[in-house]
Amino acid sequence: MRKIRDRATCYTFGTFLISSSIIIANDIGFSGAVNASYGNSYDFYNFSENLLDLNFFYNDVQGWVQYEYSNPPDIGFTTNDIRKFRLEYVADDFLIKLGDIYQFWGRGLVLNQFDDQVTHFDNGTRGLYLEYNKYPFSFSHLNGNSDIWMLGGGARIPENNNIHNMSANRINYDFSTLALGFTQLETNEKHSLNSGPPVDINHNILGSYISWAGNFSDIFLEYADKVSTMSVSNFGGIPNDTLKRGYGYYQNINIYLGNWGLTTEYKRYSFDRLYGDLTANEYGNKIEYQQMPTLAKEHNSTLLGRVSHTYSFNDERGIQFELNGSIMNMAISMQYAHLSRNEKWRSNSENDWSHSIIDNYLPSSDFSALPYWENYNEISGYTLNERLYFKIGHGINREIIKNLRNFVGYQRDLSSIDTSYIEVYDSLEWDGTWYFDTTFIPLYDSIFTNEYNVESKLWQEAESFTIPVELNYFLKSGYSIGIGYQYQERKKFNRLKGNATNYDYGKSKWTMYNPDDYSQTFSTKTTQFATENGPAHKQFNRLISFSLSKASKWSLTITHDATSAFESGQLKDPYYNPLEALIYGDIKYFIGKRKNTNSPKWAQNRWVSAEFAYNITSSQRVSIMYGSIQGGLFCSNGICRIIPPFNDGVKVSYNASF
C-alpha cells in the first residue's frame, strides 16, 4: 500500500501554486479541468477521488500536470500527490517530451499507450520522447520506464504489477494519402507472478504498417513480430534463450459508395496459447504496450456491455463487417463479427491437452476453439418534425466461454483374466544322464474386448438477445423527455455431450453413458442461472430509464434495473431504500413495517437509482446520484473490470473545464 506523502504534497502543491500564479501574471496560455467524485454506499463501496489537470502553453513550450487527491479512489491506490506531468518543446522540425508519455503507433500492435482510470489501466512511459520531422519522413524515439498495475482477485485495489524499462523507435513515411511505418520496441520486464519472485524477461517487437486512403476506399495493414527471452537463468533454463515467439496481423479495408460505408476488419494475434485462460504465470507473451483492435462492436447499452466478450490479445483471430448508411434521414448500422482462438484443443485425459492449428485463415466454429459470434443492428434518427429522436437496436451474441473437456478416442474393456497354467518343459544333463522335468506355471493375462469409440465433451456456453430502445421528445420550452428501455434474454449453461460421462481415475477408464450400449450418445445442458425456486433456463434483464431535462440547465434521470435470475456468487440487492419503496408504491415501508436490511424478496433483484445533474455554468457541472446500481462486467478498450455493486449509496461528482 502506498503511503500518503503529506509533506511532499505540501511542497509540490506550493510549487504548483507559485508556478500557477506566475503563469497568470505572465499571461501564459493555460487550460485546466477539475474532476471530483465522492461515493458512499451501504456495502462499503466508498471513495473520494479528485483530479486537477492543468495545461500550460508558452510559445513553443507546453506543460501538463495532473494532481490527484484520492482517499481512496474508486479503483487504485490512495494518492495525494502529483500523479502525472509532462513538459514539451515543439519546434518546426522537432518535438521533445519529458515526463509521462503516451504514444500510439499504427493500430497498436506494437505500441498503444493510454491512461484509462475506469479500468485502472495505465501503460504510459515516464521518460523521454524525441521526434524529428523532415517531410515526408518522421523519426520517433521513446525511452523510459513503466510501472503497470493490474487488478488481481480484488475488484478495486490492483495486486499485480509489471515493471518495464523500455525503448521504442519508429520511422514514418507520410505522403498525402499514403503512410508507411516501421516500428521497433524493446523492453526489459520484471514480470510479477501470482506467487513467488518476479521473473526478468526481455521482449523485442518489430512491426510495420501501411495505409492508403482514396475517395471510395481505404486500406490499413499492420504486422508485428515478437520474440521474448529470459534475461537470466530461471528454473534451470538457459539465459537469453528464446522463451516465446509470436506475431500479430491486422487489416482494415473500407469501401464507400454514396452515403454507405462498409468496414471490413480481420485480425490474427498469436503470441501465446493455452486451452484455458492465460494467467500471470504464463509470461513472455503479449505485453501491456500492445493494445490492438478487438473486432467487436463498442456498445453504449448497459445490458449489451454486461455480455461483452473477454478478448484475447494473445490468441485470437476474427473478422468483422459493419455497414453504415442512411435512408430518409435515418442512420442505419449493421454489424457482424466472428472470432475464435487460432487452434482447436483436444484433451488426451482430464488434464493433458494437445492442440492443432486451424488450417485456414478464418475463425473456427469448433467449440474447442472458443468461438464468439456477434450481430448488432441499429436504426436511429429524428421524426415528428424533428422533435422525436429514436434509436432502436437489436443485438445477439453467442460464445463458448470455457472448453472443459474434449476427448475423442478409443478404449477397450477388460473382459476376463486368463488364469490357466502353461506347461514348461525343462531338461538337464548330469553325469551323462539327461533328466527331464515338467513344471506348471499359472498365467495371469488380461483379456480385452475390441476397441470402441469414446467421446466426451464438456464446455460452457452463453448466448444473449438484447433490444435497446431510446426515445427523446423535445418540447419548445427547452424541456425534453426521454425514455430508455433495454430488454435482454440470456442463457448460460454447461453442455455435456458424447457417449461417456466422465473419467474414472480408479478404474483408469471413461465411464460410458449406457454400459449396455456404448454407441448410445447423450447431450445435456445445465443452466448456470438460478432463482430461489431452483434452476432457471433463461435470465431476463430489463433496464428502464426515465429522464426529464431542461436544456443547458439540468437533467433528472431515474433508472430501474431488474433481473429474473442470478449466477452463483452474484450478490442480490441487500438494502431496501426509500427510493425503491417510493417507486414500487410500498406503503409498508413508510409506515415502518419493513426493515431496510430485510428487503422484500421481489425487491432483491431490482436496483433503482436517481441522478440529478445541474450545469452551474456551461463549463461546470455537478451531479448527485442516490440509490443502488447492480455490479457487473464493464469492458473498455479490450480490458474488462468487474464493478462491485453499489447499494443504497450516494455519488456526488463535479467536473469543470477552463
Add this chain to the structure above:
Amino acid sequence: MIKARPLSFSSHFGSIVRSYIFLIIAFNFINGKDIVSESIIPDLKVKLLNGSTTTLHKLSQDGPLLIDFWATWCVPCKKVMKYLNQYHEEYANDNFKVLMINTDTPRSLGKVRGFIKSQNYSFNVGMDPNKVLSKKLNGMIMPTLILVDKGGVIKWRHQGYVAGEEVEIEEQIKQVLGKSINEKNKG
C-alpha cells in the same frame, strides 16, 4: 458477509473538507463569473481524416472555429453532430468552421470514416486516437465543445448535450460572428 450499516457522511467529513479546499484552490486561479479563460487556444497539430495535417491556428485564422470531441459509440455526440454540421454549412460564408475531433481507440477507429461518409457530413474531422488533443484542451468528457473566435481566443466551453442545447450553441456562434440572435429568423 456484509453487515448492516447506516449511511453516514461523518466518517468522510475530513475527506469532503479536503476535497472542498482542493476545489476552492482550483477556482482561485480563475477570474470572472464563468471559469472559461479567454486565452488563446494553443496551436496544436491536428491530423485530419483525409490524411492531411493542419493546426488549430490555421483553422481559426479566417473565422471562428467550433471544436467538438466525439466518438462513434457516444450517443449524445451523434445527436449534436447533426446540428453542428448544419451550422458548419449555414455559416460557411462567414468563414465559420466546425472541427470534430474523433477520440475512438483502435477498437473502433476503422469505422470513423464509414460513419462520417454515411451521414454526408461536411465538417472537418480530426483524429485523436491517443487523446493527445483532448487532454491538452480538456475534452475528456464527450461531447465537449470549445468555441474560439477569429483570433483563436477561447470564447465558450460546453460539456455534454441534452436536447434543445443546439439553440444555445447557435446563439454562441452568432455572438462570436457578431450577428444578431434573431437575424436568422428575420432572414
